[in-house]
Amino acid sequence: xxxxxxxxxxxxxMQHDFVADDAPCxxxxxxxxxxxxxxxxxxxxxxxxxxxxxxxxxxxxxSDAETIRRHLFDxxxxxxxxxxxxxxxxxxxxxxxxxxxxxxxxxxxxYATRLELLLRSLGAERLYIAGTQYPNCIRATAVxxxxxxYDVTVLTDCCSAATPEVAESNIxxxxxxxxxxxxxxEL
Amino acid sequence: xxxxxxxxxxxxxMQHDFVADDAPCxxxxxxxxxxxxxxxxxxxxxxxxxxxxxxxxxxxxxSDAETIRRHLFDxxxxxxxxxxxxxxxxxxxxxxxxxxxxxxxxxxxxYATRLELLLRSLGAERLYIAGTQYPNCIRATAVxxxxxxYDVTVLTDCCSAATPEVAESNIxxxxxxxxxxxxxxEL
Numbered sequence: 369x370x371x372x373x374x375x376x377x378x379x380x381x382m383q384h385d386f387v388a389d390d391a392p393c394x395x396x397x398x399x400x401x402x403x404x405x406x407x408x409x410x411x412x413x414x415x416x417x418x419x420x421x422x423x424x425x426x427x428x429x430x431s432d433a434e435t436i437r438r439h440l441f442d443x444x445x446x447x448x449x450x451x452x453x454x455x456x457x458x459x460x461x462x463x464x465x466x467x468x469x470x471x472x473x474x475x476x477x478x479y480a481t482r483l484e485l486l487l488r489s490l491g492a493e494r495l496y497i498a499g500t501q502y503p504n505c506i507r508a509t510a511v512x513x514x515x516x517x518y519d520v521t522v523l524t525d526c527c528s529a530a531t532p533e534v535a536e537s538n539i540x541x542x543x544x545x546x547x548x549x550x551x552x553x554e555l
Numbered sequence: 556x557x558x559x560x561x562x563x564x565x566x567x568x569m570q571h572d573f574v575a576d577d578a579p580c581x582x583x584x585x586x587x588x589x590x591x592x593x594x595x596x597x598x599x600x601x602x603x604x605x606x607x608x609x610x611x612x613x614x615x616x617x618s619d620a621e622t623i624r625r626h627l628f629d630x631x632x633x634x635x636x637x638x639x640x641x642x643x644x645x646x647x648x649x650x651x652x653x654x655x656x657x658x659x660x661x662x663x664x665x666y667a668t669r670l671e672l673l674l675r676s677l678g679a680e681r682l683y684i685a686g687t688q689y690p691n692c693i694r695a696t697a698v699x700x701x702x703x704x705y706d707v708t709v710l711t712d713c714c715s716a717a718t719p720e721v722a723e724s725n726i727x728x729x730x731x732x733x734x735x736x737x738x739x740x741e742l
Contacts, residue, residue, distance in 0.1 A: 370618040370625065427655060431557040432673050438557065450656075468614060469637075471658065473669055482660055485667040486619050 371466075372491040373418030379405060379526075380422045380477060380499030380509060382461050385447045385454035387500070392440060392454070393447045397528030397535065398500040404525040405498045406460050408552045418490050419467040421457060422477040422499070422509070425450040432473050476508035484516065494519040496555075498526030502538040510547050525551035558653075559678040560605030566592060566713075567609045567664060567686030567696060569648050572634045572641035574687070579627060579641070580634045584715030584722065585687040591712040592685045593647050595739045605677050606654040608644060609664040609686070609696070612637040619660050663695035671703065681706040683742075685713030689725040697734050712738035 382405065385391045387398045412419055426433045428449045430441025440447050448455040463469055472481045487495075495518045497510055506527050513520045522542055529535040539549045569592065572578045574585045599606055613620045615636045617628025627634050635642040650656055659668045674682075682705045684697055693714050700707045709729055716722040726736045 370616050370628075428652065429557050432655065432669070432676050441557075465615065468619065471669075473672065480669040480672040482619070482658075482667040485660065489619050 371416070371418070373416075374491060374493045375412075375415070375417040375496070376487065376490065376492045376494070377408060377412040377417050377419050377496045377498065378422055378477065378509065379409070379419065379461060380497065380505050381424055381501070382421075382458050382499050383423055383448055383454065384456055384458060387458050388454075392444060395501040395528055396530050397532070401498075401500070401526055401528045402458060402460050404523075404552065408496075408498055408523060408526050409461060411552065412496070413464070413466070417496075418492065419463070420470055420483070420486065421461075421463050421467060422470045422472055422481075422483065422505075423455070423457060424448040424473060425455050425471050426473060434474065475504045476512050477505065478509065478512040478516070487518075492518065494521070496521045496523055496552075498523045500528045502527055502529040502535050507538055507542065510542055511545070514545060514547055521548040521550065521555070523552045524549050525553070558603070558605070560603075561678060561680045562599075562602070562604040562683070563674065563677065563679045563681070564595060564599040564604055564606050564683045564685065565609055565664065565696065566596070566606065566648060567684065567692050568611055568688070569608075569645050569686050570610055570635055570641065571643055571645060574645050575641075579631060582688040582715055583717050584719070588685070588687070588713050588715045589645060589647050591710075591739065595683075595685055595710060595713050596648060598739065599683070600651070600653070604683075605679065606650070607657055607670070607673065608648075608650050608654060609657045609659055609668075609670065609692075610642070610644060611635040611660065612642050612658045613660060621661065662691045663699050664692065665696065665699040665703070674705075679705065681708070683708045683710055683739075685710045685739075687715045689714055689716040689722050694725050694729065697729055698732070701732060701734055708735040708737065708742070710739045711736050712740070
């Protein structure tokens with residue numbers, strides 16, 4: 369039997385290269401959200417929601433990365449190189465067999481990925497967004513979902529940015545668009 | 556240094572689940588094309604072309620497969636389940652470090668994938684198509700490339716179908732669209 373999932377928890381970019389203390393693209397606020405995201409994953413699965421992990425993966429030479437990020441591959445080991453530990457999802461949030469994984473190479477999880485097709489296959493209506501980071505992948509994906517007429521919630525206890533001020537200014541804008549921004553326990 | 560690739564060899568769906576003698580979705584003509592595709596890969600790499608392997612991968616329950624194929628997951632072990640040997644590219648054509656891999660869940664390699672974005676990043680102008688099978692993934696991808704104004708060549712010694720008649724009727728249509736259909740040595 370295949371389940372239908374009207375509610376989907378999206379967990380975005382919770383990979384070592386964005387989360388770890390010595391990560392090349394560390395988002396300062398990301399590590400602190402791991403416990404809240406782990407609780408959200410448990411709750412989502414027990415409610416019968418679908419879980420989609422959206423992750424970034426790149427070729428080792430950076431040729432499929434944004435031009436603005438290619439210096440990370442020229443001057444260092446790059447970021448989220450497919451097959452390396454840095455591209456792996458952090459242990460506490462590791463996918464289980466029922467979860468889906470969608471790979472992206474830009475900010476917006478809908479851009480040049482299978483996400484929209486997958487959500488249609490699953491019968492999704494409501495999306496709940498967790499992960500990192502607010503100004504880039506969280507915002508681009510939340511706006512992309514809004515544009516596609518999904519009911520979108522950004523989980524404020526499960527999302528992060530480099531500073532609280534950046535998080536707040538993005539939440540301000542997202543709320544003004546009509547996107548619900550609440551911590552998971554308030555759902 | 557990142558290479559620019561004006562010429563790209565696309566190798567489509569040369570995975571165990573389509574090629575092996577006991578494969579669930581075996582294409583009868585596919586196995587016989589392995590030596591020609593292996594030669595095309597060697598030649599493409601020595602000419603400095605880019606190589607993109609397009610492969611199919613599915614969730615184990617088939618929920619991200621075509622509705623017309625979901626019975627394969629209900630009545631059997633499915634096809635190209637991510638992480639299983641069946642989803643692996645056949646040994647003779649295995650990617651090398653400079654190659655790219657694009658994952659798809661439908662026929663057309665451009666649909667709900669990063670292929671178009673990747674080709675733009677690489678500077679692609681000319682696409683050469685190998686793999687299986689003619690009426691589905693080869694044709695859909697060749698037409699998708701034509702629609703996007705790529706110079707498209709279908710490599711007739713490197714593509715396959717269930718029967719020679721199916722191959723011929725598709726080559727006939729593709730040529731009438733203006734798509735070059737020749738064996739690799741005639742390039």
